[in-house]
Amino acid sequence: MTAAVDLAARIRAAADRAVADVDVARLPGFLNAIDEVALLAMAWALRGGGLFRDGSAHTEAEIAAATGTADRHRWILRRWLDVLSRHGLLHGDGTRFTRTRAVGRRELREAARALTAAGDGLGYPAAMVDFLQRAFAQLPALLRDEVSVQALLFADGEADTADGAYRENTVNRYVNAAAAEAARWAAERRPAGAPVRVLEIGAGVGGTTTDLLGALVDVPVDYVFTDVSPYFLDLGRERFGERPGTRFALLDANAAPLGEGVVEPGTRDLVVAANVLHNAHSVDACLRGVRELLAPGGLLLCVDTCRELPQILASMQFLMSPRKGGLGPGAHDFRAGTDRVFLSRPEWEDALRGAGLTPLASAPGPEHPLDAVSVTLFAARREGREGAG
Numbered sequence: 080m081t082a083a084v085d086l087a088a089r090i091r092a093a094a095d096r097a098v099a100d101v102d103v104a105r106l107p108g109f110l111n112a113i114d115e116v117a118l119l120a121m122a123w124a125l126r127g128g129g130l131f132r133d134g135s136a137h138t139e140a141e142i143a144a145a146t147g148t149a150d151r152h153r154w155i156l157r158r159w160l161d162v163l164s165r166h167g168l169l170h171g172d173g174t175r176f177t178r179t180r181a182v183g184r185r186e187l188r189e190a191a192r193a194l195t196a197a198g199d200g201l202g203y204p205a206a207m208v209d210f211l212q213r214a215f216a217q218l219p220a221l222l223r224d225e226v227s228v229q230a231l232l233f234a235d236g237e238a239d240t241a242d243g244a245y246r247e248n249t250v251n252r253y254v255n256a257a258a259a260e261a262a263r264w265a266a267e268r269r270p271a272g273a274p275v276r277v278l279e280i281g282a283g284v285g286g287t288t289t290d291l292l293g294a295l296v297d298v299p300v301d302y303v304f305t306d307v308s309p310y311f312l313d314l315g316r317e318r319f320g321e322r323p324g325t326r327f328a329l330l331d332a333n334a335a336p337l338g339e340g341v342v343e344p345g346t347r348d349l350v351v352a353a354n355v356l357h358n359a360h361s362v363d364a365c366l367r368g369v370r371e372l373l374a375p376g377g378l379l380l381c382v383d384t385c386r387e388l389p390q391i392l393a394s395m396q397f398l399m400s401p402r403k404g405g406l407g408p409g410a411h412d413f414r415a416g417t418d419r420v421f422l423s424r425p426e427w428e429d430a431l432r433g434a435g436l437t438p439l440a441s442a443p444g445p446e447h448p449l450d451a452v453s454v455t456l457f458a459a460r461r462e463g464r465e466g467a468g
Contacts, residue, residue, distance in 0.1 A: 082439065082460075083439040083440060085264075086261065086264050086439050086440040086458060087439070087440035087441070087442075089260050089261075089263075089264055090257040090258075090260045090261050090264075090440055090442045090456065090458065091257065091440075091442045091443070091444060091447075092260075093256050093257060093259065093260035094253045094254065094256045094257040094260070094442050094443070094456075095253075096256070097252050097253055097255075097256030098202065098249050098252055098256075100202070101200075101201060101202040101249050102200075102201070103249065103253075103447075103448045103449055104448045105201060106202075106203075106249055106250070106448065106449065106452070107448060107449070107451035107452055109197055109198055109201050109203065110250075110388075110390070110451075110452055112193075112194065112197055113194060113211060113390045114388060114389040114390050115190070115389075116187070116190045116191050116194060116211075116215060116390075117211075117215065117388075117389035117390040117392065117393040117394075118162070118163065118166050118168060118389050119168075119182050119186065119187050119190055120187055120191075120215035120216075120218050120393050121159045121162070121163055121168075121218065121389070121392070121393055122163055122168045122169070122178075122182040123182040123183070123184065123186075123187045123218070124146070124218035124219045124222060125142060125146060125159070125163075125178075126181070126182070127145060127146055127219060128144070128145025128146060128147075129145065130142060130145050130146075130178075131177065131178035131181075134177060134178075135177070136175040136176060136177045137175060137176055137177075138174060138175055138176075139153075139156065139157060139160060139176075142156065142160070142176065143156055146219065146222055146223070147219075147222065147223040148222045148223065149222065149223055149224035149400075150403075151224065151400045151401060151402065151403065152221075152222055152224060152397065152400050154400070154407065154418045155222070155392070155396055155397065155400065157418050158387070158392055158396075158418050159392065160176055162387070162389060162392060164176065166389075167179055168180065168182070187215065187216075188216075191211075191212045191215055191216070192212075194208050194211070194212070195208055201249060202247075202248060202249035202252065203248050203249060204247045204248055207247075207248060210231060210232060210234075210394070211390060211393075211394055213231045213234065214228065214231050214393060214394040215393060215394075217231065218393060221397050227397070228394060228395060228397045228398050229398070231394075247286075249449075250449060250452050250454045251286060251454070253442070253443065253449055254353075254382050254442065254454055254455070254456045255286060255287050255289075255290040255353075255382075256290060257442040257456045258287055258290060258291060258351065258353070258380045258382065258456055259290040259291055259293060259294035260294065261349075261378060261380050261440070261456070261458050262275070262277075262291050262294045262295055262349060262380070263294045263295070265348055265349055265377075265378050266294075266295055266298050266348075268376065269298075269348060272299070273299075274298070274299040274300050274301045274324060275295055275298055275299070275300050275301070275302075275348050275349065276300075276301045276346055276347050276348045276349070276374070277291065277295075277300060277301065277302045277303065277347065277348065277349045277350075277351060278305065278338065278347045278349070278350045278351070278372060279291070279302070279303065279304050279305060279350075279351040279352070279353075280305055280330060280332050280350065280351065280352040280355055280356075280369075281305070281306055281307070281332060281352060281353070281354070281355030281356075281358075282304045282305060282306050282311065282351075282353075283306060283311050283354070283355075284311065284314060285304070285311075285314065285315055285318050286353065287351060287353040287382065288302075288304060288315070288318075288319060289318075289319075291349075291351060292319060292322055292325075299323070299324055300322075300324040300325070301324050301326075302322070302324055302325045302326070303325075303326050303327075303328060303341060303342055304319060304325060304326070304327050304328075305327070305328050305329065305330035305341060306329070306330070307329065307330065307331050307332070309329065312328070312329065315327050328341045332352070332355060332356065332358065332359055332365055333359060333360050333361075333365070333406075334368075335364065335368065336368060336371065337365065337368025337369065337371070337372060338368070338372050342372060344371045344372055345371070345373070345374055345375075346374055347372045347373050347374060347377055348373075348374055348376075348377050348378070349377065349378050349379075349380060350369050350372055350373055350377070350378075350379045350380070351379075351380045352369070352379070352380070352381050352382070353380075353381075353382040353383075354382055354383060354384070355383075356381055356383060357383050357384070357408055357420050357421050357422065358399060358408050358420075359408065359409075359412075360406045360407075360408070360409070360410045360411045360412075361409075361410075361411035361412040362409070362412050362414075362422065362430050363412050363430060363433060363434060364411065364412075366379075366430055366431060366433075366434035366436065367434045367435070369434070369436070370434050370435045370436055370461050373461040374461070374463075375461060375462070375463020376460065376461065376462075376463050377460070377461050378439075378458055378459065378460050378461075379431070379436055379457075379458070379459045379460075379461075380456065380457075380458055381427070381431075381456070381457045381459070382454065382455070382456050382457075383421070383422070383427065383454070383455065383457070384421050384453055384454050384455075385421060385422065385423050385424045385427065385453040385454075385455050386421060386423065386453045387419070387420065387421050388453070396420065399420060408420045424441070424445075424453075424455060427455075427457055428457070431457065431459045435461065435462075436459035436460065436461060437459060437460045437461075437462055438457060438458070438459045439458045439459060439460050440457075440458045441455055441456060441457050441458070442455070442456045443455065
């Protein structure tokens with residue numbers, strides 16, 4: 080059995096075990112229902128300023144002015160106009176847009192409330208549904224930059240909602256379990272007694288960290304938990320600081336060279352990046368930086384969404400808008416000028432190969448029900464003698 084076949088079989092089996100209590104075949108339908116409510120919320124948010132009355136048509140600039148869309152969110156508005164046109168809630172010719180039907184506050188409110196019952200038994204945290212309902216109701220203010228997604232995500236002053244987004248829901252339980260099994264697989268290839276050297280980029284609330292450290296509980300680690308935000312470093316210290324071998328550091332995935340002053344090049348057995356690399360100004364440059372940090376035979380474990388989901392476009396995507404003078408996702412790669420954020424599965428695999436990394440395995444596979452959700456773990460190796468360094 081080749082390494083790739085062995086790894087793929089192990090991570091998919093472990094991931095399936097992690098969600099054995101859920102009928103995963105039903106989950107894509109529920110997430111599609113969330114996307115449908117998100118589309119209604121976007122259409123509702125564009126109702127203001129006298130727009131679309133009596134079949135009137137408007138340009139993107141006119142819609143932005145009428146809704147008060149902040150300059151840094153204009154790219155999100157353009158994505159809305161595209162997705163609403165593709166789903167039949169607007170009609171557009173690329174220049175001007177007309178409304179195909181009105182969406183009222185009551186319709187949106189009732190549709191959003193129905194999500195709570197629809198998610199019962201599917202392992203989707205109520206806190207996450209509550210967050211999406213808050214975000215959908217606040218879309219006009221989010222567009223105007225009067226409310227931040229962070230304020231909605233941490234509305235209770237705690238990380239419960241973020242935990243629901245990145246750890247406790249069925250989709251993330253699946254991919255985090257797959258990542259944890261990949262970490263075990265990598266640990267087995269280290270010399271006896273040698274620490275497993277891990278760098279996690281953009282660790283956030285530690286949703287993936289929890290599973291990885293759990294998988295490595297019986298081996299020594301040199302685990303560097305990093306994020307661009309001091310808040311998340313403090314949270315990481317609170318949650319994981321007592322584990323021997325853990326350290327915490329600020330790190331920007333867009334820095335060049337990547338990891339300078341945090342870890343030495345060529346020393347990491349694992350680089351972990353969950354729900355973060357799509358934010359890179361250049362995915363290609365970031366992946367090349369990752370390759371330079373990996374030891375020969377080391378693995379990148381990248382978790383990312385492989386298509387644009389309306390529910391993200393109407394909530395978390397606001398986190399990706401750059402501040403004035405800043406750069407957005409894809410500013411320096413093939414996404415430049417497209418307003419796109421997420422890479423498809425083939426695009427990820429091409430980008431990994433282009434950076435000198437060999438894709439070994441992914442989960443879920445194309446035949447799995449959760450592939451419809453498009454949140455995917457990619458495991459890719461820097462070729463060379465395993466255990467070097």
